[in-house]
Amino acid sequence: MPESFESIPNHLIPWLLDQEVFWVASAPLSKDGRVNLSPKGLKGSFRVNNANEVWYEDLMGSGEPLTWGRLVRKL
Numbered sequence: 001m002p003e004s005f006e007s008i009p010n011h012l013i014p015w016l017l018d019q020e021v022f023w024v025a026s027a028p029l030s031k032d033g034r035v036n037l038s039p040k041g042l043k044g045s046f047r048v049n050n051a052n053e054v055w056y057e058d059l060m061g062s063g064e065p066l067t068w069g070r071l072v073r074k075l
Contacts, residue, residue, distance in 0.1 A: 007051035007052045008048060008051045008052070008054075009051075010051070013048050016046065016048060016054075017046065017047075017048065019041070019046065020041055020042075020043050021039050021040070021041040022039075022040055022041050022046055022056070023037055023038065023039055023040065024037075024038050024040050024056075025037045025038075040056060040058070041056075042057075045057040
C-alpha cells in the first residue's frame with residue numbers, strides 16, 4: 001500500500017539520491033491548459049536539503065526537450 005509522509009523520512013534519503021531519473025510536472029492555472037511532465041536527471045543532479053526541501057540542477061540539453069506536452073502539440 002502506498003504511504004504518504006509529512007516530510008521525507010531519513011531512511012528514504014539515500015534511496016532518493018540513488019535514483020537516476022525523476023519526474024517534474026507543471027500545470028497551467030487555466031483549466032484548458034495541459035500538464036507538462038518531463039523526465040529529469042543525471043546521477044547526482046537531485047539534492048535533498050532537509051526533510052522538507054529538495055532541489056535539482058536543471059541542466060540544458062538540446063534546447064528542445066521532448067516533453068509529453070510538446071509531443072502532443074506537434075502531432
